[in-house]
Amino acid sequence: MILLFHNLKKIFSNLNARLLIGILLTGVLTILGISAPLITWYPPLAAMLGPPYQPPSFQHPFGTDDLGGDIYTNTIYGIRTSLIVGALSALIALIIGILIGSVAGYHGGFLEDLLMRITDMAFIIPQFLLALIIVTILGPNIYNIILAIGVTSWPGIARMTRATTLSVKQQTFIEAAKVLGLSDIKIIFSELLPNSLPPVIPYITLQISSNILVEAGLGFLGVSDPNVPSLGMLLNNAQQHILMNVWWMSVFPGVILSLMILGFNLLGDGLIEYMNPRLRRKMY
Amino acid sequence: MPGLATFIIRRIILYIALFFTVIVVTFLLVHMAPGDPTYILAGQVNDPEFIKAVRHRFGLDKPLYIQLLIYIENVLRGDLGYSYFRAEPVSTLILSRIPATFLLILTAMFIASLIGITLGTIAAYKRGLADAVISLLSLIGISIPYFWLGQLMLITFSLNLNLFPTGGMISLTTSYQGIYYYLDILYHLVLPATTLAIFNIAYITRVTRGNVLDALSQDFIITAKAKGLPERRIIFRHALRNAIIPVITFIGFNTGTLLVGAIVTETIFAWPGMGSLLYSSLQLRDYPVMLGIFIYGALIVILINLIVDILYGILDPRIRRG
Numbered sequence: 001m002i003l004l005f006h007n008l009k010k011i012f013s014n015l016n017a018r019l020l021i022g023i024l025l026t027g028v029l030t031i032l033g034i035s036a037p038l039i040t041w042y043p044p045l046a047a048m049l050g051p052p053y054q055p056p057s058f059q060h061p062f063g064t065d066d067l068g069g070d071i072y073t074n075t076i077y078g079i080r081t082s083l084i085v086g087a088l089s090a091l092i093a094l095i096i097g098i099l100i101g102s103v104a105g106y107h108g109g110f111l112e113d114l115l116m117r118i119t120d121m122a123f124i125i126p127q128f129l130l131a132l133i134i135v136t137i138l139g140p141n142i143y144n145i146i147l148a149i150g151v152t153s154w155p156g157i158a159r160m161t162r163a164t165t166l167s168v169k170q171q172t173f174i175e176a177a178k179v180l181g182l183s184d185i186k187i188i189f190s191e192l193l194p195n196s197l198p199p200v201i202p203y204i205t206l207q208i209s210s211n212i213l214v215e216a217g218l219g220f221l222g223v224s225d226p227n228v229p230s231l232g233m234l235l236n237n238a239q240q241h242i243l244m245n246v247w248w249m250s251v252f253p254g255v256i257l258s259l260m261i262l263g264f265n266l267l268g269d270g271l272i273e274y275m276n277p278r279l280r281r282k283m284y
Numbered sequence: 285m286p287g288l289a290t291f292i293i294r295r296i297i298l299y300i301a302l303f304f305t306v307i308v309v310t311f312l313l314v315h316m317a318p319g320d321p322t323y324i325l326a327g328q329v330n331d332p333e334f335i336k337a338v339r340h341r342f343g344l345d346k347p348l349y350i351q352l353l354i355y356i357e358n359v360l361r362g363d364l365g366y367s368y369f370r371a372e373p374v375s376t377l378i379l380s381r382i383p384a385t386f387l388l389i390l391t392a393m394f395i396a397s398l399i400g401i402t403l404g405t406i407a408a409y410k411r412g413l414a415d416a417v418i419s420l421l422s423l424i425g426i427s428i429p430y431f432w433l434g435q436l437m438l439i440t441f442s443l444n445l446n447l448f449p450t451g452g453m454i455s456l457t458t459s460y461q462g463i464y465y466y467l468d469i470l471y472h473l474v475l476p477a478t479t480l481a482i483f484n485i486a487y488i489t490r491v492t493r494g495n496v497l498d499a500l501s502q503d504f505i506i507t508a509k510a511k512g513l514p515e516r517r518i519i520f521r522h523a524l525r526n527a528i529i530p531v532i533t534f535i536g537f538n539t540g541t542l543l544v545g546a547i548v549t550e551t552i553f554a555w556p557g558m559g560s561l562l563y564s565s566l567q568l569r570d571y572p573v574m575l576g577i578f579i580y581g582a583l584i585v586i587l588i589n590l591i592v593d594i595l596y597g598i599l600d601p602r603i604r605r606g
Contacts (some may be wrong), residue, residue: 005439016425121302124589126540129547133578136566137317213429216529217548220431222566235432239552242435244452245443254432262427269423 019270026262033079078231092150101161135179164196202271209264233265365572374576385557396484404492425486434552451554495527536592
C-alpha cells in the first residue's frame, strides 16, 4: 500500500501542467461526447424545435439555427463525431505509417530509399485538398471521410517510426534475435516495434488533433455526411447565415472545436515532455 | 559546387515524379468514382452530342491506359477541361484567381514571419514569465481553426463594430481611382490577412523558439559570451542567424498548409481567389474546376518547395549530403 502510494506520488510529481490540462480537457470532452443522449433533450439534426435564429435561452442553451434546430444538441453530438473521425483516421494513419516507417528503417538500402521518397512526396502534396477531392468524388459519408483523412495523414508517423526504428536497430538485442535466426517479420513485430513505438505515441495525439481539424475543415467547406451532426457542418451553416449577425451559431461550436484541438495539442506536448524529461528545459 | 548541383537535380527528379503521381492519382480518383466518369469530367449535362464529344476528347471509349496517357498529355498542355457552370477553360479560371490568393498569402506570411520570429526569439532568450506567456499564447494560436477565427473576426469587427468590410476585395458601391484603389484593396485585406497570419504567427513562434534555444546552447555562443560580446550582438549575429535557416525552410515546406489556410479564409471573406472558386465549385459539383485546383495547388507547392530547396542548399552546405 505504501509502495503503491509512493509510486502514485512519483507519477503525479512527474506530470507537467500541460499534460494535466490536456488530460482534463480531452477527458471532459470525451465524456460529454459519449454521454450525448443523456445530456441533451432533443434529437440531433432535428428542425423546428423552436423559432429560428433564437439567441441562447434555457430551452436552447446555444441558441437555435436557421431551421429552428437546437445548436446545443448538435454541438454535443458533433464532439462525438470529431472524436470518432479523429481517432479512427489516426488509427489508419498509424497502421500505414508504422508499416512504412518500420520496414524502411529496418530493411535499409533501396527499399528504405524508395519508401522514404514516397513519404516525402506524400508530405508535400496538399493533404487537405487531396482528402477533399477523395471525399467529394467517393461521396460524402462518414466512412469515406475517415478513410480519406486516414490515407492522407500518415507521412509524419512514418518518418517518426523510421527515425526511432533506426536507433533501436543498433541495439544488441536485435542482433541477438538475428543470430537466433528469427524471421524479419518476427523481429519487427516482437522485438523492434515494442521498443521503437513508445516515442511515437505523443505524435499520435498530435495526429488526432490535426485530423479533427481536417474533418472540421471539410465540414466547413460543406463536405460532410448530411446524416451525422458535426462541428464543421455547424460552422458551415453559421457561415451561410453569418451576415444575419447570429453569433451563437458560430461561437459555441467553434469554442468546443478549439478546446478539443487545444486539448489534444496539450496532451501531445505534455507527453513529449513527460517521456523526455531532459527536454524540460526546452519546453515551456 | 558539384554537391549542390547533384542535390538540386535529385530534388527536381523527385518533384517531377511527384507531379506525375498527382496526375495519376487524380485520374484514378475520377475512375474510382461511382457512376460514369464522363459526368465527372463533363459536369451534369444531358446533351448526348456534348457527352459524345467529351468521351472522345478524353478517350473514354479507349482502354484505361490510353485514357491515362491522354489525360497526362492534356494536363501537361494546361488543358484541364471546361467549367460547365462558368463556360470557361479551367486553367484560365484558376490562373485569373491566383494573384488574389498570392496577395493574401504573402501579406499574411510577411506579418507572421516578422512577429513570429521576434516573439520566438524573445521567448527563447528571456525565458521565465515572457516565455511562459508567449508559449501559452502560441499553443492557443495553433489550436484555433482558421475558419472559426475568421468568423469571429467578421462577426466582431465587421458586423458589430463596423470597422471593416464584410468581404470582397474592392468596394462595389464606389469606384476608387489611383492610389485610393490600392488603399481600398488594402482595407479589404486587413481581416483576411490577420486571420491567416495569427495561426502562422503562433506556429513560427514555436519553431523559432525551439531553434534559438538549440542555437543558444551551441559552443560558438559560449565562445561569443567568453569573448565578452554584447548580448544583443550574440542574439542577432550569432543565435538568430543560425536559427533562422530552419525557420525559413519550415515556412517554405508549409506552403501546402498555407494554401489550404488561404482557401478557407477566402471562403469566409469572399476574397476572390482560388479558395472562393473552390468553394463555389464544391457547391455546384463542378469537378473539372475542383480537380484543376488540386493539380494547380500541387504545382504551386512543388515549385515553392524547389525554391526553398535551392535556397537551403546554398545557405546550409550540410544539407547537400542528404
